[in-house]
Amino acid sequence: MEILGNLGLGLVTAGSLSNLLYCFLGVFLGTAIGVLPGLGPTATIAMLLPVTFGLPSESALIMLAGIYYGAQYGGSTTAILVNLPGESSSVVTALDGYQMARQGKAGRALATAAIGSFFAGTVSTILVALFAPPLAELALRFGPAEYFSLMVLGLVASIVLANGSLLHAIAMIVLGLLLGMVGSDVNSGTARYTLGLPELEDGIGFVIVAMGAFALGEIISNLEDESGRSVMLEKVTGLMPTREDWARIWAPILRGTALGSLLGILPGGGAMLASFAAYSLEKKVSRTPEAFGKGAIEGVAGPESANNAGAQTSFIPMLTLGIPSNPVMALMIGAMVIQGIQPGPSVMSEQPKLFWGIIVSMWLGNLMLLVLNLPLIGLWVRMIRVPYHYLFPAILVFCTIGVFSLNNTTFDVYLMGLFGLLGYVFRKLDCEPAPMLLGFILGPMMEEYLRRALLISKGDLTIFIARPISAVMLVLVLLLLLTVLAPTVRRKREEAFQEVG
Amino acid sequence: MILNSHNRRKFFSISATLLAAACGFSEIALAQAYPSKQITFVVPFPPGGTSDAMGRLVAQELSKTLGQSVIVENRGGANGNIGAAAAARSKPDGYTLVLSGIGSHAINAGTYKNMSFDPVTDFTHITSIASGPNAIAVHPDFLARTLQELIDLARKEPGKHNYASSGTGSSSNMAMELFKQKAGLKIDHISYRGGAPAMTDVLGGQVPILITNADAILPHVKSGKLRILAVTGSERNVLYPDTPTIAEAGYPDVVAVSWTGLSAPAGLPSDIVKRLQEETAKAVKGPVRQRLEALGLTPGGVSSQDFTKFVSGEVAKWKAVAQSAGITAE
Numbered sequence: 001m002e003i004l005g006n007l008g009l010g011l012v013t014a015g016s017l018s019n020l021l022y023c024f025l026g027v028f029l030g031t032a033i034g035v036l037p038g039l040g041p042t043a044t045i046a047m048l049l050p051v052t053f054g055l056p057s058e059s060a061l062i063m064l065a066g067i068y069y070g071a072q073y074g075g076s077t078t079a080i081l082v083n084l085p086g087e088s089s090s091v092v093t094a095l096d097g098y099q100m101a102r103q104g105k106a107g108r109a110l111a112t113a114a115i116g117s118f119f120a121g122t123v124s125t126i127l128v129a130l131f132a133p134p135l136a137e138l139a140l141r142f143g144p145a146e147y148f149s150l151m152v153l154g155l156v157a158s159i160v161l162a163n164g165s166l167l168h169a170i171a172m173i174v175l176g177l178l179l180g181m182v183g184s185d186v187n188s189g190t191a192r193y194t195l196g197l198p199e200l201e202d203g204i205g206f207v208i209v210a211m212g213a214f215a216l217g218e219i220i221s222n223l224e225d226e227s228g229r230s231v232m233l234e235k236v237t238g239l240m241p242t243r244e245d246w247a248r249i250w251a252p253i254l255r256g257t258a259l260g261s262l263l264g265i266l267p268g269g270g271a272m273l274a275s276f277a278a279y280s281l282e283k284k285v286s287r288t289p290e291a292f293g294k295g296a297i298e299g300v301a302g303p304e305s306a307n308n309a310g311a312q313t314s315f316i317p318m319l320t321l322g323i324p325s326n327p328v329m330a331l332m333i334g335a336m337v338i339q340g341i342q343p344g345p346s347v348m349s350e351q352p353k354l355f356w357g358i359i360v361s362m363w364l365g366n367l368m369l370l371v372l373n374l375p376l377i378g379l380w381v382r383m384i385r386v387p388y389h390y391l392f393p394a395i396l397v398f399c400t401i402g403v404f405s406l407n408n409t410t411f412d413v414y415l416m417g418l419f420g421l422l423g424y425v426f427r428k429l430d431c432e433p434a435p436m437l438l439g440f441i442l443g444p445m446m447e448e449y450l451r452r453a454l455l456i457s458k459g460d461l462t463i464f465i466a467r468p469i470s471a472v473m474l475v476l477v478l479l480l481l482l483t484v485l486a487p488t489v490r491r492k493r494e495e496a497f498q499e500v501g
Numbered sequence: 502m503i504l505n506s507h508n509r510r511k512f513f514s515i516s517a518t519l520l521a522a523a524c525g526f527s528e529i530a531l532a533q534a535y536p537s538k539q540i541t542f543v544v545p546f547p548p549g550g551t552s553d554a555m556g557r558l559v560a561q562e563l564s565k566t567l568g569q570s571v572i573v574e575n576r577g578g579a580n581g582n583i584g585a586a587a588a589a590r591s592k593p594d595g596y597t598l599v600l601s602g603i604g605s606h607a608i609n610a611g612t613y614k615n616m617s618f619d620p621v622t623d624f625t626h627i628t629s630i631a632s633g634p635n636a637i638a639v640h641p642d643f644l645a646r647t648l649q650e651l652i653d654l655a656r657k658e659p660g661k662h663n664y665a666s667s668g669t670g671s672s673s674n675m676a677m678e679l680f681k682q683k684a685g686l687k688i689d690h691i692s693y694r695g696g697a698p699a700m701t702d703v704l705g706g707q708v709p710i711l712i713t714n715a716d717a718i719l720p721h722v723k724s725g726k727l728r729i730l731a732v733t734g735s736e737r738n739v740l741y742p743d744t745p746t747i748a749e750a751g752y753p754d755v756v757a758v759s760w761t762g763l764s765a766p767a768g769l770p771s772d773i774v775k776r777l778q779e780e781t782a783k784a785v786k787g788p789v790r791q792r793l794e795a796l797g798l799t800p801g802g803v804s805s806q807d808f809t810k811f812v813s814g815e816v817a818k819w820k821a822v823a824q825s826a827g828i829t830a831e
Contacts, residue, residue, distance in 0.1 A: 043575075046548030050557050053792075143707035184579075187692050189612065189669040189830035198586070198617070201579040201830075267701055322720045323704065324697045327549050334554065337716070338792060344720030407547065408576050409583075448694070455691050456663055456708060 007129060010356030013058055014364055019357070022059045026066020027365045031372060033067070034074020037086040037215075038207055038402020041071040042327045049335060057339035058354050062361040064335055065315070068328050069121065069362065072311045073369050076113045076304055081106060081384050082395055084215035086402070088206055088272055089307040091437050092279040094214055096292060096299030103295050107239030107381045112249055112297055113304040114373040115241070120257040120305035121366035124312035127261055128319075129359050133348075135313070136320040139265050144453035145463045147268045149473035151446040154273045156480050157280040158438045169435045172426075176439025179204060186448050187455070199411040207406060209440060211399045212416045213433040217423020219392045239377050241297075249301035252282050256305030264310030267317045267325030269445050271310035276438055278306035293432075312362055319355060320345060535595055535773055536569040543599040545584025547577035551714070551796075555630055555761045556600045558792060562784035563777075571598075580670065580830065581605030582613065589618040593625065593766040595773040601626065601764040603672045607815035611823035612670045612830045620816055625769035626809040628778045629801025630785055631793045632760035634734030635673045636715035636741070637680075638727040643709040648731045648750045651710070652684055659687035664710035665703050667696035670830050673712040675819055676733045676757035678826040683752045703727065714759065715740060716797040733757040740797040760815075762801065762808055774805050 013019060029048075033039045045064050052060035072089060079090040080097035093113065100109040127135070142150075159169055182193045183203030194200035241249065256278040263270035263277060282302040283292045292299050317323040322344035324330035336343045341351055348355045384391065403416045426433055457463040465471045540563070544556035553575065560571040576584035581604045588599035606620040618624075637648070645651035655662060666674040669692045681688060688710065693699035696713040703711040704726055711718070711727065715738050721727040722741070731747050732738045735756045747755040763781050765774075782802030785793065793800050803811070823829070 043548045046553055046557075049554065050561055140701075140705035143702060143705060184830060186694055187669060189828065191830070196615075198579045198583050201582075202577070268698065317701075321704070321726075323701050330695075330697050331549055334551075337795060340795065342720040342723060345724050345726075346720070407578060407583075408574050409578075452691060452693075455689065458689075 003129065006352065006356045007360060009352060010358075010360030013353050013357030014062060014361035019059050019062055019361065020364065022055070022063040023066050023361050023365050024368055026063035027070035027073075027369050027372065030067040030070020030072075031074040031369065034071035034086060035077050036402060037078060037084055037211055037399055038405050040087065040207075041068045042331065043405070044071075045328060045331045049331065049338075052335055053338060057336070057341055057351075058357045060335055060339065061332060061354065061358055062365075064332055065358055065362060066365045068332075069308065069311045069365060070369060072308050073114065073117055073373060076117075076307075077110065077380060080109045080113065080300070081380055082215065082391070083218045084395065084399070085210050086207065088210070088437075088441055089275045089303075089310075091210060091214075091434060092275050092303045093300055093307075095279070095434055096294075096296045098218075099293065099295035100297065100300065101384065105238075105295065105297075106384060107377050108241050108245060108297065109300050110377045110380060111240050111374065112245065112300050114370055114377075116249065116253045116256065116301045116305035117308035118366050118370040119253050120260060120309035121312055121369075122363060123257050124261045124264070124309040125359060125363045125366070128313060128316055128362070129356075132316050132320045133345075135265050136316050136323075139267055139317045139323070139325075140321070141469065142266050142268060143467070144449045144456060145467050145470045146473070147266075148446060148449035148453055149464060149470040149477070150266075150270075150273070151442050151449060153473050153477050153480070154277060155439070155442050155446065156477050157284075158276060158435060158442075165430070168429075168431045172431050172433070172436040173439035176436035176441075177443035179209065179436070180440045180443030181447075183444075187451060197411075199409065203444065204415065204440075205403075205406055205412065206437075206441065208403055208412055208416045209419050210437060211403060212419025213423035213426065213436065215395060215399055216416065216420025217427055217433065219395065220420060220424040221427050222388065222392070239381065245297055248297055252278075252298040252302035253305045255281060255285075256302035257309045260306030260309030261313045263306075264313030265316050267314075267323050268449075271307075271314045271326065272441060274306040274310035275303035278302040308366075315358070315362070318343065319347060319358070322347075535776065536567050538569060538596065540567070540569055540571045540595070541597050542571050542573050543584045543588045543597065544573050544575050545577065545581035545588075545600065545602075545605050546575065548575050552581075552600060552602055552761055558789050559600075559630055559763065559781060559784060562788055563780055566780045566783065567776075579613075580609055582609055582616070582618075585620070586617045588764075589623040589766055591766050593768040593770075595765065595769060595777070597766065598627075598777070599624075599764050600630075601762045601812070603759050603761075603815065603819075604670075606762075606764070606812055608670055608672065608675055608819045608823070609830070610816050611820035612828055614829065621809070621813050623767050624764045625767055625774060625805070626812050627763040627765060627769075627774055627805055628781050629760060629762045629803050629808050629811070630781065631798040631801055632758040633796065633798040634715050634732040634738055634746075634758050635676045635712050636718060636729050636733070636738075636744070637677070637731045637747075638703070638711045638713075638718050638722065638729045640703055640706050640709050641725060641728050642706065643728070645730065646728070648745065648747065651730055652686065652750075655686040655688050660689060662710060663689045663691050663708050664712060665691045665693055665699040665708040666712050667699050667714075668692055668694060670823075670828055672757065672759040673714070674828070675822055675826075676755075677712045678828065679757055679822045680733075680747055680752065680755045682822065682825060683755050700727075719797070734799075738797050739794060758799075760801070762812070778802075778805055 033044050075087040075090040076093045078084040079094035080101055083094050083098040085091040085094045097109045184191050184201050259278050260274040263274040282298045283289045314325045317325050318329040324333050333343045403412045542560050544553050546552045556573050560573050563571045585605040591597040610620050645654050691708050696717050702708050715732050718727050719740055722729045729744050785800040785802045790800050
């Protein structure tokens, strides 16, 4: 019953008029920057940090948290409407979401994303409230060996991301891995594939690749193909999910929430995997995997829920251990320190008002996001019915501003242009950019964890099977490979997988 | 409404231009009334880190005291080299400033083979902003309870133990290498992308020894999840009054602090240097002081001559460490 008292305290804190206002300001700003490509929550929070110095600590953190999870909502909007994923988590949303938009179902896709996110946000908030400390201990059990095995699992699972040829998918993953190698090596500092350009030393930015390969590639092929331009004018069929949609999305939302909550706890890049993993899972358990990539509503519901659940549970290591799982969490810790609060296990006991206030505000914020986003859907859908010769220059301008604002350099803009051309070529060759992006995200992390694990074990390879969590994941990898590579056992494995799920 | 205000603004800006032209608004007039327009403050890192926070704190104060807005422009990449190079190439008129630091203006000169700028001669170093030590800490299960015990253990079992740092060529990596050289130790380096993941792995017991910014580990030291052995400053740190410096343990040469400062392209007129030095010193010793000290940082504000001398000394010091430890970037 202590939990009720705690939540009551949180409600009093988060429910005060001024804190409700800051929460709304946060989620509103978050939605706005999520919709604008390029400008991410990290940069926004960094710029707003000085403004929060004068606020009470609860208000400051409630607002900053709102920006973070608000951006997760906003990011899916452009992915669905114009095939422009602004964050790594919305890449997979673009796959089926954009196809739905082309079929005149943009409203239903957006509503599904919002509803899934809200449900996931609610469940994971409860998880944070009930189990934060034990879950945080789990996070610390993940060392380099475990992360490496997790990434391998993610990569192998991603093979099912592809809709067309398996060979094309593998080639694109490898290309992504190679692109991920660009930049200075974390162990030696040696520059790899930078062509002597200092701009490439930190690697190629994710946003640059995603905007180029997805949004720009799409624009080029739309301009080439007369019929492509008119698809957006397809009659819009309803703004809310239909009865049949509901029957299809409830299970993916549940599965996505569970998977996302679990992965979000892991500070070493788990949240990034959440939406990819959820998509792979949905496709694997679906009776109609061939519908994926062609506007399957499950392909929007699962990943969107997973991504929002992951965003909420990634607060667990930060709130309970003082460990930042991503740059945004590091900034939140910075905000706490500036307020004179030492983040760590003591926050819960010494600052109960702050701790529970943030947790309750996360739920209130999710509710606000739902209320904010559902009415906006009508507006968004009208926006894409703008004639394409007005729409595409606008998209180009926003992409350019967004990419330029990352580092204030034109180099990045040219690089995005190059990836736009590549994206067009990929389309011509029938190669999908999504597996490439996954390889691009996972590759550098996988390499880093592999080498770090081996450095720690002084070169002993058995570290990957001697550690139980890592070993279990490698076994899963083997099982998954079997189901992909041996079509005869495929049917059986799928049934088994379904029973487990 | 929107069109209206837009047009009005355009009208004003046109008339202002005309006015300026009519008055013969020359460069000399500009220098006399410094600052007469917005100042760009290049921070050679992406938004979000400690350096970025330093830059924004100082920019905020300078905007107030100079009466012109000081806009932070983040130009990250290559450990600060890209932003610093861009600043070095701009006009020394006081309207482009740069946040200098231990990476871009000292360590990189020793670790990068091809630097497009000289960290000393291509800049006017105006004043220091803040500096803070690194700290050596260990997982609570690790055998060493003091720095001396760590030294003994590492001597007994050379190459057996690992330490985590915030990256190859980072100030924490360099500080540890300096300590290892002076104490004759062999402890293997595990490199991370930033201090946070390094700390996470030490908290989880994956790596026993950590070196990172002293302020970052404070909550974990307080809760007993990490044991601090030493700080790398020349004096003890306000956050850890009971923790000795490495110098105290018998290695007086092992002093390594992460620092940031205010710099501009070489050839900045001396009256502008003076003005900026004074205002920045006032800021870091006044309104910003409390924020810096909360992070365990010592406010700067030294004279331009002293700061220039300090930067040259740092370049030489870290070049030597990089060479003997074999640390290179590129």
